Amino acid sequence: MTRRDHSASPAQAPVVRMAHGPNAAIFDVDGVLLASPHERAWREALDGLADPGLFTTALYQAAVAGRPRDAGALSALVALGVADAAVQAPAYAIRKQARLQQLVQAGAVAAVPDAVRLVCSLHGLGWPLAVASSSKNANAMLRAIVVEPGRSLFEMFGVNVCGRDLAHGKPDPEIFLLAAAGLKLAPRQCIVLEDAPAGIAAARAGKMWSIGVARLDDAAGLRAAHADLVVTSLDQVPVQALADGTLCL
Structure with a gap:
């Protein structure tokens, strides 16, 4: 090409x-x-794992966007410096999905x-x-x-x-x-x-x-x-x- x-x-x-x-x-x-509210859902699902203010648009684009849910969860937590990222990622991905569904149903x-x-x-x-x-x-x-x-x-x-x-x-x-x-x-x-x-x-x-x-x-x-x-x-x-x-x- x-x-x-x-x-x-x-x-x-x-x-x-x-x-x-x-x-x-x-x-x-x-x-x-x-x-869509994907970025917002990932940020709001952190639930104390990291400072939500650190989950910036730049981090979302670099570490999460385009990746499957579980891979995105792990990548985000690693990027945020969460020490036990691999342990926390599965529950984080579930919380993100639940929050996303709430936001979509709310018309966001x-x-x-x-x-x-x-x-x-x-x-x-x-x-x-x-x-x-x-x-x-x-x-x-x-x-x-x-x-x-x-x-x-x-x-x-x-x-x-x-x-x-x-x-x-x-x-x-x-x-x-x-x-x-x-x-x-x-x-x-x-x-x-x-x-x-x-x-x-x-x-x-x-x-x-x-x-x-x-x-x-x-x-x-x-x-x-x-x-x-x-x-x-x-x-x-x-x-x-x-x-x-x-x-x-």
Whole structure:
């Protein structure tokens, strides 16, 4: 794959010319399609294990986002310096899940409007679309979002690999390779939209294109993971250029 020339001057607009570029998209859920209360649930479930003020967005993105629940629990506690992290992690993961369900039932989840617009635009191009998240809560949240009368966001995707039991979590590419297989396409034909460095690393490991979504002032981490393009809003994704095999801002 031809990737961005990272030696270009910062004043130059980033351009990626994609030989044999993508014609399908794979979307992560939390932080890309939905503004969900996952981070809040992890923070509030600490229950005295560590100072909740130390559970920052940066820590969540680096240690938890994109990982299966049990792995995320352990990674978070290790990052917070909890001495008996491995012992405490299973109960922490259970408390987080209970708190998340409470927050979802209270309506603390919403679609991100620019993501819905991009999904609809790519759908209009006839692109096959997949959704891929390690979260076992993703599908329930997607079903709760109405895109148009009688149609949920869940129904906009032809392939869904959310909540699967996987041998390896991100940054391993397993979940994205499953999505590509479901789309019946080679990995190089897919572009992944992710907000976590681990997700970008997984896309790269799977030989896929990637767009990093820096909604949380975290573009540096996504660039460090070698996203092909980094945006702060999915309205910035140049849909027609993407269809023509070029990414630029």
